Every structure is written in structure tokens, then in C-alpha cells.
Amino acid sequence: MNGRPENWERRLHLAAHPFAYPLLRGVARRGPVVRVPGVGVVVNDASLARGVLMDGETFRKDGPGSPGDLWTPVLGPSVLLNMEGDAHRALRRRLTDLFTPAYADELCARVLAGPLDRLRARLADGAPVDLVDAARVMAGAVISEVIGLDLSTEREFRRLFEQGERVVSTVSLRTRRLSPSQIRRARAVLDPLGDAAAKAYAAGDETTVMGRMRTLGLSEGEARGAAGAFFLTGTETVATFTPRLIALLADSGLLADAAEPDGFLDRAIDEAMRFTTPTPVMLRSVHRAAAIGGAAVRPGDRVLIATHNCCRDLGPFDPGRPHPPELRRLWFGAGPHFCIGYPLAAAQIRRVARTVLDAAPLRIAGRSAARNVLIPTYRRLTVRAAGGAR
Template structure:
């Protein structure tokens, strides 16, 4: 089965009804009004226009992400803010994730798990990249919110807690029910307590300590920790297995492995375009305007079909240049472009470089995940085809046993 077929299978397995609907809407044109759903944008240029206009298209109105996340994260967590308050908080938080800081953070906290994975591949063992990424994503986000070092099972459980909350979201969800809010708070409140403890300690080598030094209040730090927890795991965890699969299916693993400095970032961007970690973005219309010839007014809900916008440029192609209107659209644009982008890239680079160092690689087993928001693999098992011990190892179970379905991101991060 080709990479295109596997990507389609992932979507159909995760969303057997919503995916055909989404793709059908793409054939209706660049923008279309859909009863009970909203005004759907399928064109990258129009999507960028919407995202750049934070005064007209907002995240804090009816039908916006604010309706969804404010009851569990509080009122001031970027992803539910607009205006000067948003700009002021964003300016302070952006200083948290400088490229040098996140590179050092990932190198430090992922050194041991990356070393174990590299050793296993070198010895001819198999690695389930889905389970591996759940552990690594949990490790990184645990460091961000101030968790003390734990075991792989601790980090796997942390990831699953976020997955439990995100799994409550569907493409039609506008608000959490009271029972869902209670469930989410039961997960997030203890994590907020951990973040508050790290904030109070004031150690500026930690993210929470740096928040205090930057002048954020404890409540803002707690809210940011919850937002980072929900938004900072699924993007990377779901991308890495799909990136390796796309490169393998296209026969490009060896090419990128031979020149990671020149090709890895290009491969990551192209894989993100194809997989689209934020397949849909929501905005609430604040004032009357036209988008692509369609009139919208206050109270209208705009649904940016990011997946349609990105996939309009064709299947995975390492040599395809991205036009300006498409540039990293999956991370948003304008005032809400994801501040966690440097961290996501640093983590992805660190893991993928380690995997590619074991090339040539072969995929020995893969399955699509069901019941997830972001389509992904339930497991994707690889081994090094060139290692001395690779013969006969394909039947092994994976790096840490079978993984449960990986979750998905329900938003763009900020």
C-alpha cells in the first residue's frame, strides 16, 4: 500500500463519516456555508486572511475555541483571548520558547530515552514509534509543567491523561458538557498544583520559574501549564510515526538520512502539510465582512478546514516548495501562530535524527488508530535493516508493548 493510501486509511479509520464529508466540502469550492456547521474555508489564501484578522475573526466568541476551553483552563490562556490582553501575555510567553532554550531542553530530557531507542535499533530490535513518541512527548511536557523525573509508565500515563480530555472533542463539538468539564478538571487541577509548586520555587532553569521571572501571575502560569499540556504532546507524538512512514513509502528514508542537515526540516514541513496536525480551526465572527465573496456577520462560526487547504497542493513530495499562503498554516498564522512551534520542531528533530541514524530502516508492522481526533497509527513498528542483529527480530512486540490509540490536538496551540 502506498503512502497516499495509508494516509487515507488513517483518516477513514479515525473518521469514517466526517472524513468523506470534509473532502466532499473541498469539492464545493474555496468557501461554502454549511447548515449547523458554519462557513467552511477550504482555501489556504482565504484561511490566512481569516487568521491574520484577529479583530473580525476571534477565538473568544460563540462557537470559538474559547467556548470550549475557558471552562477548564480559565480565561487567560492565549487560545481563548484576543486584543491587547492577548498581545501582552503572548509577548511574555514567547520568550519562554527560544530555539536555543528548547534545543537544550530536548537534548537534556530526551538523552536517556533516545539513547535506549538508538541502542535497541543498533542491536536489531524493533521499536514501536507510536508508543515511543507517547513516552517522549510525555517526558518533554512533564519537564515543561514542572513534574519531577519519572518512569516511562509515568510519562505514558501523563500522555494518556491529555488524550482522555482531547478524546472528548469531535469535529462538531462546541462546548464541553458539565460532566466533561468535571472530568477534565480532575486531570488538570493536580497538574496545575504541580506547576504552581514549580512556579513558587522560582528556579529560572525551569519553564514555570521563567514564567515567574517574566512577571506572569501564578494563575496565568497554571493556565499556561494546562494549555501546554493539552497542546504540546499530540502534534509531535502523532507526526513522527507518520513522517517516518511517509518517507519510507516514498523511498526517501535513505536520502534524508544521508543529508539530515539539508533535508530534515524540509521533510518535517512537508509531512506536517500532508498530515495537518490541526485539521480544523475555529473562529467566531465579530463584525460583518466578506470572505471570498461570502458574507458573514456577528455570531457566524468560521471553520477553517486546514486539511483541505493543505492537501490541495498534492501528495507528499519532498521537493515541493510551499507557497507563501501555505507556509506552516497548520500552526496557525498571525496573532495566534503557535508559540510552541520551536519546541515541537526541536523535539521532532531530536527523535527523527536518532531514528534516521539507524537507516536503512524497514517497517515491520503498522495499524491505523480508531477513536482518535487526529488520525494516526495505533502502532508503527520499525527496525534497522542494516544492523547485525536484525535477522529474525521482526516478530518482536515493540519497544514497550502494544500502544493504546494515540490522541490528537483539538486546536491550534494559541
């Protein structure tokens, strides 16, 4: 490897978080568990992080300094990302079959057929393609289908993505609560989406996500909350990752390998997820006295799982290296809060990446880093198929 993957990824992180990222990486050198004033108890070790995530009784998402503090005023009290205990387990059981791999793949195949055909044609013509914009359009198309919106054009999909981006951009790595004005702005975006989700829920069409929620026994309020949670947590994560995946493969000289139908792409996606860590930190609130790796924590303490530090500890980007068990898809969580939308994200990423890679040989024609965003990403990543028509 030539080192460029690490260099560009560092640029993305520094552009997104010029002060917080050096602090985060500096804390990693202080040990597996570090108490940082004003931040909380930072966990930098994958095994310890997995232990925290698996213990939903001690380390919760609904206490002070947790995601519940952040999102409950916007999404309501009954969404998976701000629940614990029996209520969380009951809702999780009802949602278990919502995004099966087969259903997720069928949904993406149907929804992305048109956008992917247009992307494929542009690449075949040798036209420059901004993968950042393309990924946003794809993410907007999929989440539109999930919520039950009646959107059909790339302009509409792009605008939907931008609405979510505006909400998420109000959050930084240090944010504990949204201000009243931030809550009002978020509700102005999310309430109409909730109305659309409620309409799809009432229609009860079992081919739609909201209709399936009704069949699975969720209430209308739970369906509205789930739609908002999917919109906030899934759209930007997938859209920001896909250009970074292609850039990592290009900078490592592995685009040709990823284009081969031998399973390499799936391994490359997992490794790129590990290396980019689309969820760089996860938050928990301590519910009862405990210890993390010998470090005592008290009720009310805020635990910041530095997922990025845990994942980067394995080393440079290398799709040929297996992941140890404690690291397996840690970026999607673990235990009772493992991301329920993972199959949908994986299906979307795989289809978009395969379409791009099928146009190989590719070259990166230009790129720049996005600034002041929550999830590090490219502002622009332009690629061109070297073998396309002119």
C-alpha cells in the same frame, strides 16, 4: 512515488473520523468558502484562511463556537488559545521569549537524552520498535519538564501522555462545548498538573519553564493556564506526527535521503506537516459583519478553517517542492495566534526523527490505524533496523 503514502494517510483519517473526514473532503470540492448547515462557514483556500487568521478583530477565538467556548471552562479565561484583543497581545508579548529555538533545543537535548539512548540501542540491536509508543514516551518526558512534574520513568511518561489523550479524545470535529461531565473529567486530570506548575512557578528556578514564566512577569494563574494549554495542544500533536513522518518517508522511498545531513530532514518535516496537517481544522467566531472571498459572514457565525483541505490542495507528498507563501506553516496558525510552542515541537520532532533515521536502513514491520481519536494517527507502527545486530 508509489501512491502508498496517500493510501495510508487516508486510512488514518477514515479510522479517526469515518463520517466527518469524507464530509470535510467533499466540502473542499464545493469551492473556497462553503456554508454548511450545522457546521458553519468552511474555508478551504489557504490565502483566505491566512486572511481570517491574521484578522483577530473580525474573527475571534473567544466568541460562540470558538475554541474559547470549548476550553475556557477547563483552563480558565487567561490562556492564549481563548483570548483576543489587548489582553491577548499583552500576554503574548510576555511569552515571546519563552520557547526560543536555542532554549527549546537545549531542553529537548537534556530531557530526551536517556529515552533517545534507549531507543538508539534497541534499533542498533535489531529489535522491533513501536514508534507510536516511543513518540508518546518522548512527548510525555518533554511536557513533564515543561509543567514541572517530578517524573523520570518511561512508565510515568507514558501514563502522563495517556491522561492527555483521554481529555482530547472527548472532542470531535463537530464539538462546540464540553458537557458538565466532560469538564469534570478534564479538570480531574488538569488540576493536579496545575498544582505542580504552581509549585514550580513558586520555586522561581529560571532554568525551568514555569520559573521563566515568573521571571517574564506572568501571574501564577496565567502560568497554571499556560501549563494546561501546552499539555492539551502540544503533547498529542507531536506524538502523533513523528510516526506518520517516518511512515511517509518509508512509503515514498525517501528514508535514505532523510538520513543525509544536508537539510533534507527539515524540508521533509515541513512537507510532512503540510501533508498530514496535525491541526486539520481551526475555529473562529465572527465578531462583526465581513466577507471571506466574497462570501458574507455575520456576527455570531462559526468559521471552520479546513486547514487540511487548504494544505492538501498543493498535491501529493513531495519534500522537494517549495511551499507558497500563503501556505507557510499554516498548520501552526498565523498572525497573533501562531503557535508559541512551535520551536519546542520542532526541536523534539527533529531529535526523535534523527535518532530513528540514524539507524537506517529501516523497514516497517507492521502497522495499524488508531480509531476514534481527534488527531489521525497510527495505533502501532513497528520498525526494525535492517542492519542491526540480531
